[in-house]
Amino acid sequence: MSCDNCETALENLYLFLDEEIDHASIDEIQAHIDSCSSCLTAYDLERVVKALVSRSCAEKAPEPLRERVLYSIRTVQVQITENRGI
Ligand SMILES: [Zn+2]
Structure with a gap:
């Protein structure tokens, strides 16, 4: 499908x-x-990131956590692209 x-x-x-x-x-x-x-899945990830970003305005998000989140987003994007390609 x-x-x-x-x-x-x-x-x-x-x-x-x-x-917006x-x-x-x-x-x-x-x-x-x-x-x-x-x-x-992408939507849930985006919400997590957004929550992190808005929170990091008050207290800085730890760099390793931020990198892990960005890595997760890239993984999901690759999965979505692959699913779409089939
Ligand atoms: Zn969709």
């Missing part, structure tokens, strides 16, 4: 998390994320 909406959903994911898009688009993305495990 192909998932053409993934690209759009992931592109909008950043805007979604920053709440209108509510109709949010509903669309949310619906896709709910039905797509690849996007759900």
